[in-house]
Amino acid sequence: MAQLPKRAKVVIIGQGGIVGSSVAHHLIEQGWDDLVGLEKSAIPTDIGSTSHASDFCFTTSHDKLNIYTTKYSQAFYQQRGNYVKCGGMEVARVDDDERMDELRRKVGSGKAFGTNVSM
Ligand SMILES: Cc1cc2nc3c(=O)[nH]c(=O)nc-3n(C[C@H](O)[C@H](O)[C@H](O)COP(=O)(O)OP(=O)(O)OC[C@H]3O[C@@H](n4cnc5c(N)ncnc54)[C@H](O)[C@@H]3O)c2cc1C
Incomplete structure (x- = not known):
């Protein structure tokens, strides 16, 4: 697992689902950087609603x-x-x-x- 940074401008919890992915996409598109995505299962998610849709x-x-x-x-x-x-x-x-x-x-x-x- 990658080393987690001590600080970040944005922390997205639930990175593997469609909402976390979409938030990351739109923030990056608008020029944001220094984002950290946290996910307790997998990316893409293998337990979240997105994997069942x-x-x-x-x-x-x-x-x-x-x-x-x-x-x-x-x-x-x-x-x-x-x-x-x-x-x-x-x-x-x-x-x-x-x-x-x-x-x-x-x-x-x-x-x-x-x-x-x-x-
Ligand atoms: C059977 C089924 C069929 C569906 N069909 C459709 C459809 O046809 N069309 C449609 O538009 N919608 C459909 N939906 C609804 C759609 O799937 C959901 O609205 C959408 O996927 C929700 O996305 P999400 O990113 O909010 O949640 P999720 O996909 O559940 O993602 C949340 C993520 O957060 C992670 N997480 C949770 N807690 C933590 C934590 N504390 N730390 C780190 N990570 C965490 C989870 O592991 C997960 O990966 C369906 C849903 C189901 C269940």
Whole structure:
């Protein structure tokens, strides 16, 4: 294991997950240096949520920031030739009207925030 420095401008705890990786990327992009990333498992993580994710980029959300980060991520990975655009589906069972209503609301929110989701 590398020797840890006594001081650093930034310490990122959880370096192996997508959030720690993203924080490091954006800080370095903005000119920060002297960063230390701490990770208790592995980089990339082998126990964190990131290692379990199915890599679905949700473009339906009631959260504008979520949609922004999804669109940002799609462009980010596309620029690096590392994005498989295969589409996806969210489904409701027959007679599950509540779930169907929620899907309709999510599509409405997605469209309001500029995605091209459809029902
Ligand atoms: C089964 C599953 C499927 C999912 N599918 C999707 C999907 O399709 N699309 C989507 O957008 N999202 C999906 N998600 C959600 C997404 O995976 C998480 O929101 C995201 O990975 C969280 O990233 P994170 O970096 O915050 O956490 P993590 O990936 O959990 O990373 C945190 C890291 O911190 C480390 N750590 C914790 N404590 C310490 C400590 N004290 N010291 C040092 N290191 C520490 C851990 O070892 C870990 O590596 C899914 C999640 C799961 C569980």
